[in-house]
Amino acid sequence: MKHLLIAAGLLTATSAMAAEKPQLTVYTYDSFVSDWGPGPKAEEAFEAVCNCDLKLVGVEDGAALLSRIRLEGENSEADIVLGLDTNLIETAKKTGLFTPHAVEADYTLPIEWADDTFVPYDWGYFAFVHKAGVDAPSSFRELADSDRKILIQDPRSSTPGLGLLLWIKSAYGDEANDIWADLSDNIVTVTKGWSEAYGLFLDGEADMVLSYTTSPAYHLIAEEDDSKTTATFDEGHYMQIEVAAKLAGTNQSELADQFLNFMVSDAFQTIIPTTNWMYPSVTPVGGLPEGFNSLKVPAKALFFSPEEAVSARSEALPEWLEALSQ
Amino acid sequence: MARSTQPVSTVPGLAAACVVAALILGTLAAVAFRAEAGHGFLFADWAALRFTLTQAILSSIISVVLAVPVARALSRRRFAGRRVLIALLGAPFILPVIVAILGLLQVFGRSGWISELLAQFGAPPIRIYGMHGVVLAHVFFNLPLATRLILQGWQEVPSERFRLAAQLGCEGRSLFRLIELPMLARIVPGVAAVIFAICLTSFAVALTLGGGPRATTVELAIYQAFTYDFDLGRAALLSGLQLVLTAAAAFTALKLSREGGFGAGLDRTIHRWDGGAPIVDAIWIILAAVFLLLPLSAVVMSGLEGLFTMPPVVFKAALISVAVAAASTAILLMLALPMAATIAVRRHGLVELSGILGLAASPLVIGTGLFIIIRPVADPTSLALPVTALVNATMALPFALRILVPAAQDTVLRHGRLALSLNMKGRVFFTRILIPRMRAQIGFAAGLSAALSMGDLGVIALFADPEFATLPLQIYRLMGAYKMQAAAGGALLLLVLSMTVFWILDRGGRWHVED
The missing domain is CATH 3.40.190.10 (Periplasmic binding protein-like II)
Known part of the structure; x- marks a missing residue:
């Protein structure tokens, strides 16, 4: 006791x-x-x-x-x-x-x-990841005209999905719905989240997947695999x-x-x-780790201010739904 | 007080049903009351509703229609590996959604095995994305389950009926009409209703296999309402809609399903003398096995490499998942057994209904509702595991009842009057007669529930405590951290663990010696 x-x-x-x-x-x-x-x-x-x-x-x-x-x-x-x-x-x-x-x-x-x-x-910049050594389109227009297959995420359930919606809206404004309509035959499928899309891409289900310009750094650093790279688009990349x-x-x-x-x-x-x-957001004194320096860096950064982003989303989401539901 | 003329009391079952109904409707109400001004029902929701209903009806009908010949073939054939095949029927169902999607597309995708095979002959890849893809995926998940439930029906036909049929030279069509059809009429509507309810809440599978926003389901709209729009009223409204649809399906099933069993038998080993066409049975079994095993072997093959790259935390998560599954199974049996007994003595709308609602309730709504209810009294995060176990038990309840109710009805019918004349009632009847006679079904229900609980991400993501992640959550986390290979290893571990737990519980309860 x-x-x-x-x-x-x-x-x-x-x-x-x-x-x-x-x-x-x-x-x-x-x-x-x-x-x-x-x-x-x-x-x-x-x-x-x-x-x-x-x-x-x-x-x-x-x-x-x-x-x-x-x-x-x-x-x-x-x-x-x-x-x-x-x-x-x-x-x-x-x-x-x-x-x-x-x-x-x-x-x-x-x-x-x-x-x-x-x-x-x-x-980070949103970007399409693809296999290194393969020609990649250099704009949404070129992508839409090609027969490249892409995997994207749903803007209603995924952060990168919303990023792509705003990327195209910021690059094309009122013509965004045309781009989506032309992209629709390139889209293999739309997933709930990033993981499904990236997993399917690694299984070879499509030529490109929506991710970040920094994604190849994972493969380089953690897996010593330099077989992944990103496509740089002339329109610029949404941040x-x-x-x-x-x-x-x-x-x-x-x-x-x-x-x-x-x-x-x-x-x-x-x-x-x-x-x-x-x-x-603040590069450390020692710089970035090896591997980050070999990443592709877009020439132009696209960005909506927080206020613009809200109105752009409410405009672009119905356009996206309509273009892809045809 | 009037003397009860039933061997078991209906009170515990009613109480259990009330607990389940309170959980489902209470959480829905909690979400609705917490809502601020929102949008209500939007025009886009009509499209989502139409798509959701279409795919759910197609998926449940096709699953059941295909399951009948497969179950029939399995019920009258004995072959090496039959037991393993039957056990594996539980497998697709317990895979985390994301793993199942990757497995399915490794077989049926643009660059899947079938497309690669076609490419050898210069044919274009198959086009899987669309309504047919959604249905294919849902049939992959549910056909095995339907087969297993219907097979159970065949196994519960007393052996003497087949013996008598053989003596009278009753075979083929007349055997089907006299014995098999009545059994099917009793079992099939309920199975179809359960599958309909499962498909009604589909989200990631429907979206991915559907190929885009055309395949928007109500569950996706609920998710969007919860996260990006924070429109709780809309979420509650849409979730209520799912519940109403499921209730409608459940009532239709009840109306359609025929009452009554086959009377008493002597529990002899089932022997079949009716031959049927062995070739036809073989074709059905082989087709079902191939359809089932191809995506599973895709999961196994991609998991094998990953098994060795899995970090130790994955094993810790596996232990946690086993513990949650055990707790969830215990809760399930405490709810399901009294409910099955109650339904067996007297069909009761509330009990039947709360027995199926668990499937149609959006996990997001249950989780958020529980969060709202628990938060004023305790830290929800610290209750993550008990809450997950409880919610998983509710989700498994519809399956458990489909398994338990027919057997409970038979037992009450066969032994009820004798027991009453011996004054064996209440707890004595429950523990001495009902439970022992339902061992096989209890084992099957417990096994299914445990396996389901292991594989389901459930509400843990809403409550997650970094220290206590379950195995499905760790698999998702590995994927989120680019570690797809280790995640595939984790999925294989989950598959093996779930199947083992299922096998142990299912075999443990079985007293039929089938072969």
């Missing part, structure tokens, strides 16, 4: 000690927290400097993440949301759940970044910028600020390229 009491006392003591450390809760998408994502390494690096407990919570993908935050509303457990992209920023801002940051950094983004609420942590922000309802405001600053520091940014397979 006495032993039990002592044991119980010890247990309470240790849990009390653990409780003394403040906890910072970060909601993010599932692939961030997976064992192969940036999560575990980022957690270790931040906990080494913050004297806190970093709790990462994974929620499917960026869009589902924003829904979760809206579902939880003002009394969300989250202090930080990490993993929205620029296409979701406008909707996120309108919820009034996020609060401005005080982060200053020398971003190495192809565009100027001035948002007062959202802090970018990585970015995805992934961001994080502090919630207004946080009770760990200082810690949250510390995290956002940490996120644009070298300690975090060096983790990004080989775990998230994207470009870091």
Whole structure:
């Protein structure tokens, strides 16, 4: 009995000690927290400097993440949301759940970044991945006129899918629906998410798959396989910028600020390229890992501001549905 | 209080049905009440509804129509590997959707095995994408299940009926009319309704095999309403629509299915004297086996290499999945056994209905609803595994009832009156007569439920705790991290584990010695 009491006392003591450390809760998408994502390494690096407990919570993908935050509303457990992209920023801002940051950094983004609420942590260009050594089209027009087969994702359920929708809209404006109509016989199928499309591409189901210019870096670095490359399009390539922000309802405001600053520091940014397979938003002092330098870099970056992205989506989605439902 | 004239009480079954109905309708209500002003039903939803209904009706009819001759052939032939084939019938069903899609397209895709074979003869690749592709995929998932359920019907015909038929020289068409057709009339409508409900909530399969937005299903619209639009009212409305459609299908099935069994038998090993045409049976069995085994072997072949590149966390996830499956199976039996007993003594609309709704309920709605309900009282993330087990049990319930109800009805019919005259009622009847006599069906139902739970991503993605990922979730994560080969290895591990669990439970309950 006495032993039990002592044991119980010890247990309470240790849990009390653990409780003394403040906890910072970060909601993010599932692939961030997976064992192969940036999560575990980022957690270790931040906990080494913050004297806190970093709790990462994974929620499917960026869009589902924003829904979760809206579902939880003002009394969300989250202090930080990490993993929205620029296409979701406008909707996120309108919820009034996020609060401005005080982060200053020398971003190495192809565009100027001035948002007062959202802090970018990585970015990439959408692109079609194909086998190296095969001629690839150099524009959507050329692709549509060719008999190349492509795999794409559904803009209603997938971030890259939405990216492609906005890519074509930003490049072609009012003619976007013509491009889609001409592309329809090139599209093998439309998948729910990125994984299905990429998996089918690796199985040889199509010539090209919608992904990122940074995708070949995975094959180069992790598999020492240089057989994948991306097609560079003359119209330019649409960018995805992934961001994080502090919630207004946080009770760990200082810690949250510390995290956002940490996120644009070298300690975090060096983790990004080989775990998230994207470009870091601030190139680390040591530069990018070997393999990233051989990637194709588009001559022109296409980008909708968060406000434009929302109206472009609502215009382009019905066009897409109509063109591909013929 | 009037003395009950039934050997088992209907109260526990009614209570279980209420739990299930509360879970499904309560979560739906929770989502609806949380909704802000939204769009309601959109014009585009009509197109989605039409497509969803068409493919679900086609898929369920074709699955059942093809399953009857296959099950008939399997019921009257004995051959080496028959048991393995029957066990493998459970396999397509338990694969995570994404794995099944990749497996199917490795066989039927543009660059799949069949297209490559055609290319040898200079023929163009087959065009799989479209309505026929959607139906093909759904038949791949459901034909084996339908076969297995209908085969169960054949096995439950008392051996004496076949013996008598043989003595009277009753063969072929007349045997079919007198024995097999009544059995089919009792089993088939329910099986068709279950498959209809499964196909109604299809999303990734329909979209990918359908080739594009023409193949938009209601479930996709629900997903979109939840994520990009955050229109909970619309999500709840569409999900309610799925429930109504399923309820309609279930009622139609009940109306169509004929009551009554074959009376008592002496539980002798089933022997068949009717020959039929061995060639025809062989053709059916071979066709079904090839259709089933080709995509499965694609999954196995791509998994073999990956098995050795799998990181250790995958094995941890496998253990977690086994634990969730065990819990889910226990919950399932606690719900399904009393419900089956209740239906056996008196058909009861609420019980029958809540027994099938689990399939039609959108996992997203159940998950989100539970999240809304749990959050004020506890941290949903810390309850991820129990919640997953509960939801998986609800989804497996319709199958379990299809398996258990006919046997429970027979048992009550055969032994009910004698038991009552001996004053064996309630718990005594339940534990001493009903349960032992349903061992085989309980084993099959438990095996199917465990395997289903192992393979289903379920609601875990909504609640995910990084520390406690299940095997399907880890497979998705590996894919998301470009590690397709390791993911294929994980899928093979999942397939083997699920089949093992299924085999153990199914064999464990079986007392028929068939051959």
